Amino acid sequence: MSDLRDLYQAVIFDHNRSPRNYGELASANRRAEGFNPLCGDHVVVLLQMSDDGVVEDVRFEGRGCAISTASASIMTETVKGLTVKQADQYFDAFHRLALGEDPGDDLELAKLEALSGVREYPSRVKCATLAWHTVRSALHDTGDTATTE
Amino acid sequence: MNQAQATPDATLCPLDVESVRKDFPALHQKVNGRPLVYLDSGASSQKPEQVIDAVQAYERRDHANVHRGVHTLSQRATDAFEGAREKVRSFVNARSVREIVFTRGTTEAINLVAQSYGRSRLASSDEVLVTEMEHHANIVPWQLLCGQTGATLKVVPFDDNGELIMARFKELLSSQTRIVALTHVSNTLGTVNPVHQIIRMAHEAGAVVLIDGAQAVPHSAIDLMALDCDFYAFSGHKLYGPTGIGVLYGREALLDAMPPWQGGGDMIKSVRFSGSTYNDLPYKFEAGTPHIAGAIGLGEAVDYVSKLGMDRIAAHVHKLLDYATAQTERVSGMRVFGNAPGKAGILSFELQGIHAHDLGTILDHEGVAIRTGHHCAMPVMEHYAVPATARATFALYNTRAEIDSLFAAIDKAREIFHT
């Protein structure tokens, strides 16, 4: 039996209680919404992209469980300053991490590791990946609502 | 469900839960190292040995297609299938087996009525009246119907206690109302709606009434002749029976006049390219090979609960609900949704600072299975402005000790979340 503390690490509670980059972003030029139909979680990601495709600023809004809120918070810290391509690489690495696959060692994933506990909880993987699906939609400006399906 | 049944008789000999539990093999297992505490019967209940055995016996010995063969197995299968229909008829006190249509479940039953009855009768000036507390299964089929016919969907709101606002119902009910569709018992709030009164008023206004009985049928005895509704839908898997089988009751005269919904084998008398003639009730609405094993399992489930006595089951569950409700008061930051008097054994709640999804995971770790999420009733979540709730439902096999386990697990969650 897995230990609950692997899922609910102190970092998760910290981000859940005081989420980083939470709120509106008046200068945003990209926006995407994400929705997890299973639990009703809803997240909005706002990006301010530079002309040469770098994430200059980022915010998120929405209500969700501790896992999805912490993941969104950590996601915003991660993608700030990245190019679209770099952010995509983080998306892929995080996805593998959440599924219990090897994320490779090309990227600095220390912060994201806090969410790796979801790999033992298949029903919670989607909570962790929702914000990442949403930021990907915003980065690629697909105009769709991201879902974890 | 009249008032007398909703307030269980205290003089009844109480249910012997410990002996009842022996009938349910799934209850006797450990989950995450803890004894399973199954409090999610509102989503789907566990099955007694009797149901499992009846399905197995059929599969092992009597299986063949129904209504078509002259051979012995086909006859046995047909007898068992039709025998189950009679058991269901008697259980809900319908006038005739012609009024008992087997479907895949509540959802399919409601869709059948919307598409067959609704589509053939509604026009753009007509209205369908539902309530704010419906399961999506009793909303979306009507939205589809309104999209197809141009009719308008109207919604009766409920108050913060979880009770329908009857004054609003009276205002919304008019000569344009053609169909009133509402749940007998709310799957999120536990509210038992005043269906007798609503049916009477709807009939006076010239509307037909469909009752979603998915949560009501396991809750207490149903008397359809006394209820006098036009359609009543429920599912086998919430009544200790199999999945994939459910029932649509329809008033015979209405079913008779309705066009078939799906076409195929079993629902016809003769087929020619110049035109086909349809079978008698209820077969007109049972196109294709039915879920024979499911129907047999449902018949056995009906026997099982009848033997225990629906009134005794209701009394047992009411006691559990009272016990649990008293415990909610000592948990700070616990908000209960649905406080209607005489409500069914459903406890929806939110814990301050802990999202329902997190709570569900922590409870599962303690072996306690509850439902978390929007419970297919997003308008109810919207009413209370919450994304999700946690829901424990109490069934005939649940005990006080299990409710203690639920609250111990809730304490554990609060400890982990430092709330």
Ligand SMILES: Cc1ncc(COP(=O)(O)O)c(C=O)c1O
């Ligand atoms: C009130 C209510 N209506 C309808 C349904 C749908 O039942 P089913 O999925 O068996 O068709 C449910 C079950 O979740 C319910 O609780």
